[in-house]
Amino acid sequence: MVSPSSGIVSSLPDFPNELLHRSERAPTYISSPSVPAELVDPTVIAQVRRPQSRLPRSVQRLLGPVLLLAGWQLLSTLEIFDQRTTPAPWTVIHTAWTLLASGELQTHLWASLQRVLAGLALGLGIGLTGAIASGLSRAGENIVDANMEILRAVPNFALLPVLIAWFGIGEDSKIILISLGVLVAIYINTYSAIRNVDASLIEAATTFGVKRRELITTVILPGALPGFLVGLRIALTSAWLALIFAETINAPLGLGRMMSDAREYFRIDIIFVLLASYAILGLLSLSLVRYLESRLLQWRRVFDGQ
Template sequence: MATILDKARRTTPDVADTPETTGASGLIDPTAISRKTRSSSRVPRSAQRLLGPVLLVVAWQLTASSGLSGENVLPRPLSVLTAAWRLIANGELQEHMTISLLRVGNGLLIGIVLGLVLALVSGLSRVGENFVDANMEILRAVPNFALVPLLIVWFGISETPKVLLITLAVAVSIYINTFSAIRSVDAGLVEAARSFGVQRRELIRRVILPGALPGFLIGLRLALTGAWLSLIFAETINAKRGLGRMMSDAREYFQLDVVFVLIAVYAILGLLSIFIVRALEARLLTWRRSFDGN
């Protein structure tokens, strides 16, 4: 049996033994193996990810063409594209989208800063956790839409409640994931750093924050999704401009083609947000190797 196994090893090429996967010292470079596996496909990974949406559009076209549903129930993709072109040509879509992007941008900026500060206060100190954590858990448990009447009473129907609703959703997502990531940092690494005489400030900067970075990026991904969901609720607060206002008008006038255009806009904006976070992960987490589905 041993002789057979030896012959198999000599005759079977091993990817780990190729020059590309071995360094100058003769040791195997696992990152090179991963790169070679990913580069074996000629189709870019970004293009492969579009397979699901493409199949969804094909199924939509087949369903609309088969006559199973009328135009007043499920408009054809061509009708939706025509409506999108009309909204772009007259500038209506760009005008409403600009207002919504400003609201989301302001809410994201304030929410990320607020969530990070609260996560650091709570994650690095038990006293801070006693004051902050329970309140943030309560905010997470309360549906976002339930806060709309309260925000209207407090701040009226100006831009403040709209931005604040987005801010709260973003801050909660950032806080929950970052706080959990801080408390999940390997205690062995912390003890090892302390045994070498590392001071608290250096410990936080060199050990805890890098260890919590993956959790923060997960929170950022959820925060971006939550921001777009909160935007829909926020723009029900007497908004004269915005994608949510367009959606309300299209619903009232039963313009299904416009509704589908806005759904596609929300989907595209959400996908772009996810791609931005993935790019950040690829740049900031180069030191971390993880299973990528190979």
């Protein structure tokens, strides 16, 4: 045993006094009463930090087409473009005004819109049904997926002679041709989106006792919604492309019919009017999908550029 009078014990500091002196030298912190912290939406912070422009976003997106038209008009004014093959924008606008004043353009446009809407409705119904059946069950995948992949590999326009042989040269073959491009785009993107839903979300919902029906409606389908909207964007583009070929099947009215007549009579100005009409219809379709995304995907945070 070591005696208290030994050097080891005497060399140790006086611990209570030493701790007292250290506590006096240490900084003191005044504890404030507990105040509940307010949750801050990160998207609001991003919007505050982002410089706001005076022009709406929809107007800013028109910058590219406006620059394209300005360059086109400049090259036409400098006579770099031949007016016989590439008319100036003002010539195209004048031709469009003439067609609108006579009512000819509206008549053909309405006929084309009816075909696109019918084909879009048919393709959406079949594509969504097949995607949900394949995405939610392996039995549905075994039956549907291979057929859809085959249909995807075969160009839709190659089926045109078969459709004419089966359904004739009436409206049915035109609508089915449009719907084929729509249903493939809807099926591929929606099926892929369903299968790419985060498995941890499904496991967490199952752990909390969520039933299968509620799991599908509250977890799987909302998680696949972004992929469906991407497919809808591609489907609208495919519908307008298929319309041109569909209206070559003995169509009395339609933009494709106008295109065929203008090509036959070498009316390049009318062809440019129809090209502009397809472009405007495509932009309107894209705006519709963007509006749906802004309304249906408010819960999703994504990178929106800087």
